Amino acid sequence: MQNLILANLLTEPIGVAHYVVVSAFMFTCGVLCMATKRNVLGVLMGVELVLNAASINLIAFGSPFLRNDANSLGLDGQLMTLFVIVLAAAEAAVALAIALNFYNNHDSIDVDRADELLG
Amino acid sequence: MQEIYWPSVFFLLFSGISCAFAVGVLLSQNIVRMAFYLVLSLAATSGLFFLAGADFVGAMQLMIYVGGTLVLLIFGVMLTSQERFIEMHTWAGDWVKAFLAGGALLFILVSAAFSVPAWQSMDRAEAEAVVASKTVTPLGMGLLGVRVDKPEEPDAARRDGMAGYLFQFEIVSVHLLVVLIGAAYLARAKRKRDLPAVQSDGSQ
Numbered sequence A: 001m002q003n004l005i006l007a008n009l010l011t012e013p014i015g016v017a018h019y020v021v022v023s024a025f026m027f028t029c030g031v032l033c034m035a036t037k038r039n040v041l042g043v044l045m046g047v048e049l050v051l052n053a054a055s056i057n058l059i060a061f062g063s064p065f066l067r068n069d070a071n072s073l074g075l076d077g078q079l080m081t082l083f084v085i086v087l088a089a090a091e092a093a094v095a096l097a098i099a100l101n102f103y104n105n106h107d108s109i110d111v112d113r114a115d116e117l118l119g
Numbered sequence B: 001m002q003e004i005y006w007p008s009v010f011f012l013l014f015s016g017i018s019c020a021f022a023v024g025v026l027l028s029q030n031i032v033r034m035a036f037y038l039v040l041s042l043a044a045t046s047g048l049f050f051l052a053g054a055d056f057v058g059a060m061q062l063m064i065y066v067g068g069t070l071v072l073l074i075f076g077v078m079l080t081s082q083e084r085f086i087e088m089h090t091w092a093g094d095w096v097k098a099f100l101a102g103g104a105l106l107f108i109l110v111s112a113a114f115s116v117p118a119w120q121s122m123d124r125a126e127a128e129a130v131v132a133s134k135t136v137t138p139l140g141m142g143l144l145g146v147r148v149d150k151p152e153e154p155d156a157a158r159r160d161g162m163a164g165y166l167f168q169f170e171i172v173s174v175h176l177l178v179v180l181i182g183a184a185y186l187a188r189a190k191r192k193r194d195l196p197a198v199q200s201d202g203s204q
Helices: A002-011 A016-036 A040-062 A075-106 B006-027 B031-051 B055-080 B090-116 B126-128 B136-143 B157-159 B166-186 B193-203
Strands: none
Touching: A002 B006, A002 B090, A016 A040, A016 B031, A016 B090, A040 A075, A040 B006, A040 B031, A040 B055, A075 B055, A075 B136, B006 B031, B031 B055, B055 B136, B166 B193
């Protein structure tokens, strides 16, 4: 059975489902990164992984090579991915500015130290 | 034995690299190594984009994401990497809880991915018959508000949905401007709080 799956993966075209699995894996890694890292920049890297998983999904749903029927997302997927990439850059800039500010004021980059608002 | 279908092989290669380094980002405790693994993971993702026929978006992923955003992140790592912050260990209880929740999430997502019939792969002959079309011109025209892909869509409702993205483009550009001004304001070099004391010491 295992052998058959591998042979199928090597000789058959891949589908949207394979891309979705890769994206789900990266999404899970990103969420766990956000949940477990104590460094602010580690949390930020988790966010980047999650955004990247979203763009993989959008590209896969719009790809003519993976799904060539009328319900394909078409070019809209790629356009939305471009927006995701640009917004990720903006988010990284703001988050980095906040992290540097936090570091300057508290002399620490540990998210557990950011408890002044007692949230 | 059938012939090997090379796009699938490259898909396995790129997805393996990106997933492996995503796990590396998750499991590594060293912030510098995490940044490096993230670069490799996102670069391999652009390979997945190229394989899916999104050539322009793949190039943008390499240029903006890997070349811009991650350089920004690495600058952040360098600016804050004091000795005690390079390795920050996660509590063991956090790992256990996180892996329980993450495993459940991954199981649900993967089983959902394989349960949709329309997401299964095409036949080999059908996939080989797909003709690649360049995406730069349709993407640029789409951002300018004109859709040149599939202009003769028979379904009227779907034709309405194929709107251009000029308005969203404007919103994103204004958003970027606001964000960059805000980030520059937040991250500007401030006077140290203990600077007056140092000055008074120097004058004496």
